[in-house]
Amino acid sequence: MTDNNENALDLKQQPPCAGEVRHFATGQALFLAPLPLPTGSPAMDLGGSFIEVNETYIDVGQSNFNKAFQVQLVVWGLMCVLISCLIILPLIVLSGVFFDPHQRPFMTHVMSALDMLAFSSVVALLGGGFAAILGGTAVIRTTLQKAQTRPIRFNRQRREVCFFLERSDEPIICPWEEVAAWVSTSTGTTGEAIMSTYTFGIAFPEAATGLTHVFNQGVMTPIHGLSKWEAIRVYMEKGPEFCPGTAPYEGLHTFDEKRQSVHENYRDGYTSAISVPWWYLCNIVTWWRFPYWVAEWDHRYSMKAMPDSITAWSQTLPAEQWAKPSAELLAQSAAIEKAFANGQSFPDYFSQANKQPHQTHNEHVNSP
Known part of the structure; x- marks a missing residue:
């Protein structure tokens, strides 16, 4: 979470609007x-960010997806060191007992083997x-970092968004x-090649202070960011049945x-006979269920509870109390x-300067 893009995009002095392309020093933002509006x-939900989806709200944060794999990589590295030092090196030394071209005394080989065993140990x-x-x-650091930040909660019945700054218990x-x-x-x-990076960003204005808080997330491609935003948008406008469900989390059940x-x-x-023993061998080397136990601990520990005020704010409302979309949003959504x-795309639609709904929206957003 950073304000670097906010400064580069000048969100405070020049409030943006949907469809606007804004350039900054190293690139551009759509x-x-x-x-x-529909995109x-x-x-x-590419990447598994939707950690809770129900009729009232959607929580967008970080799941523990691939946590078990992260632990397996650590264990695999540890086991490679141990196997190399305690098994492979001693075997190489012991092989000299049977393949010694100089025919040295047996006790010389024994002493060499003991020295090598001590050294390898x-x-x-x-x-x-x-x-x-x-x-x-x-492994622990990534879990602790994730636990310091609560997810962003989008409440579709109130048509409001709840956001927490890192290490803060005060909702915005x-x-x-x-x-x-x-x-x-x-x-x-990089000095040798030109690299492109893609970012999905969300900005939350705080009326009480006049500040704008920015959430940035690196994505693999622009379509990852577009699709995630569209999933959030369609949830807020149409309901959970139009949105991807809750991202699965890893735990002991994942191993089974x-x-x-x-x-x-x-x-x-679908697979050969060698696949089954190979799977068992790989998981035995990486300590069987241990990585999935760590993933389950990560899921429990990092799911920081919401304050009581937000728990109350998240309660289901009677249908007659639901907030309604603005007339401007309904009109522009129908037009796009x-x-x-x-056959027009999202950028094409806004590139047409004679589109009156877009002009009206620009005037609305940029008005003091």
Whole structure:
């Protein structure tokens, strides 16, 4: 979470509007809101950010997806050190007993083997300990970092968004139609090649202080950011049945599901006979269920509870008390959906300067 893009995009001095393309030093950003208009992109949760989806709200944060794999990599590195030092090196030395071209005395080989075993044990202790501390620190650090920030909660019945600053228990609530969102492309050089990075950003205005708080998330491609925003938007405007469901989390149940899947794929002829013993060997080396136990701990620990005020704010409301979309949003949404039906894209629609709804929106957003 950073304000760097906010400064580059000048969100405070020049409030953006949907469809606007804004340039900054290293690239450009396409704004998707405000107002939150249809983008024409498929609604997808690429990356597993939707940690809760129900009739009242959607929580967008970080799931523990791939946490078990992260632990497995750490354990695999540790085991490679231990196996190399305690098994492979001693075997190489012991092989000299049987393949010694100089025919040295047997006790000479024994003493060499003992020396090598002592040396490899020290290396295994130091190297394994270093690998375990380094990898374990990385695993724990990512969990602690995730636990410091609560998810962003979008309440579709109130048409409001709840946002927490990092390490803060004070909620910031702003109207849904005032939230800004964009996908940006930045280009830089490594000295040998030109690299492009993509960012999905959301900005939350705080009426009490006049500040704008920015959430930035790196994405693999612009479509990842567009699809995530469209999934949030379609949830807020149409309901959970039009939005991807809750992202699955990893735990001990994931291990059982994978083991069952391996057996089913072999039974149905999708994999070879070697796949089953290979799966067991890989998981034995990476300490069987341990990585999935860590993933389950990560899920429990990092799911920070909401304050009582937000729990009350998140309660389901009677249908007659639901907030309604603005007339401007309804009119512009109908206009852009008509343009989509005629083959126009989101950028094409806004590139038409004679589109009166867009002009009206610009005047509305930029008015003091």
